[in-house]
Amino acid sequence: MKGGGFYNKHSGWQQAVQDSMFEHVIKSAQTCALPLPGSGKCWRIMDLGCSQGRNSMAPISAVLKEVRSRAPGLPGTVLHADLPDNDFSTLFHVLAGEGSYTRTFEDVYPAAIGRSYYNRLVPSAELHMLLAFVTLHWLPQAPDWGATAWNQWHPAVTTEALAECRQQAAKDLLGFLEHRAVECVSGAKLILSMVATDSAGDAGSSVPALVDDVLEQLVSEGLVSRSSVSQVSIPIYCRREQDLQAVLDLPQVRADFSVEAVQLNFVRHPVELQYEAGEVSWETVVDAIVGGVIAIWEPSLLAPFRDAEQRQLVKQELPRRLRSAMILRPGEFGFSWHHLFTVLTRL
């Protein structure tokens, strides 16, 4: 994720996704385990893939409201986790800021963990609820998409590379669930969400193809080398519903969790709906799309360009060229995606 608060400003889609999960979030907060009265324990929730925190404030506030109506005055902790290079300073400023749950709820204490959630993060039997919003499509390592492909929808991806990537993503998710099983108390609720594809594996958005075009332009104009572009690799796999279901059906997962819900939605980016309703200009849509691409993918796209000048060139040219390609073709592009989530109960 891009730092300096940038991600917070360009995550409108991620907010829209939360609406599709909202009733499940509330129901989970109404039914999750609570610490036994007199045990002296706190109620603890973990927020995985927290990024800079803006999108965590509303759901965690909603959850705290439900939990506090069940157990007034129960102290709580909120553990926000993301990778070590996450922008934790922005997170802590958001946590102290106006929209934070810390302003509404007394006796709730946030902390942060800077470690991949593909590792153990907290002591065993510590968590009563766990949110992993719009994050489980990120894999611990970038798959080998083949010589020139850099994502699962790239025309150069082979069937074999894709099959191997699916298998790796299944293993990664299984490992994730094994860690979480140890960390959660019996009766804990987990809401796990990820960007997805439809059952054919199609993305909702044509933007990755447009990024391809721009990278191709930069190569053909001699501005960057083919070999650098070939090294681009984004550590994301957007699962199909059947990919998720296959993991949830594994006997070791069934032994730890009951599956309360699996839901796939095609979630429109709010700015596209506003455009269709004539409320905003096409330019606004283009800005939102380019902002989204840069916020999510810039670090991965820039990674192979280690030379400072080359890096700066790609950093400038990519958004500029994406913008000029889209601006002339109103209504043709979108940054809407399939979204998949599951609700689990720790047995």
Add this chain to the structure above:
Amino acid sequence: MKGGGFYNKHSGWQQAVQDSMFEHVIKSAQTCALPLPGSGKCWRIMDLGCSQGRNSMAPISAVLKEVRSRAPGLPGTVLHADLPDNDFSTLFHVLAGEGSYTRTFEDVYPAAIGRSYYNRLVPSAELHMLLAFVTLHWLPQAPDWGATAWNQWHPAVTTEALAECRQQAAKDLLGFLEHRAVECVSGAKLILSMVATDSAGDAGSSVPALVDDVLEQLVSEGLVSRSSVSQVSIPIYCRREQDLQAVLDLPQVRADFSVEAVQLNFVRHPVELQYEAGEVSWETVVDAIVGGVIAIWEPSLLAPFRDAEQRQLVKQELPRRLRSAMILRPGEFGFSWHHLFTVLTRL
């Protein structure tokens, strides 16, 4: 603190200070409360003013070793706290790195808190041990040192300003102890340490006066304005032993804590001892002193210079001129300070 890992590289004195507290750290780990067997609770330690973490690894490893020998296999959490703008990414990389206690001890889980410790940080009765190393001389707000003074040793400080600052520092420490009293279980051990002065209020180091000289040079050469320099104010008060003792003697503090130790040391910077033994050159000492000044004070010294060019000028000139002033006068300058600590037990 200066970010980007800089503080970690320039905190040799802070490491030397730990030696003066070492036996107390071990004894506290041997006698602190542990969670009751069968309570399902973890052993929890908080590390206040953690900065980028390097200096926390050794003492926390030493503490974990003692606790694990008392209660083998007891899971633990370590909460590292510092201000929101602390360099948490470096902290999390240090926590995952070679010298980290996470490499030596299983089932120990670090997290971070980005909030001033003059606020509540964790739920009540949560902590079994608390370290606040070389940090309690930092106040929540810069005192009003008067029109031109920017620290307690400045020739322009009035007796009244200094008295007011002492009073404010006492109030701040009392507030700090009140928060910690709620957070600690009965039997928790707290080791609280700070840069100090001798009973006359003298600093150990002549470096602040040299910084004065450089700032004065910059004004007289017309490079920066007098009014900007007058706005410099460092939020530090280095207490005398009697300042600390007066707070510890307050009835509300005595009701919460017993005082196990109060100790004042003059701690020499290791590089100065190496120089005196003929092991390093004077240039090495100068580099260490300038590095220390910049690591600790640069953010406060630069704060009034909001204009980018002015800021850059001071950022360059201050270390350069400090270095040239010192390099010609071998053995005349040092970055050694008085250090004061107390060991408390929560009643």
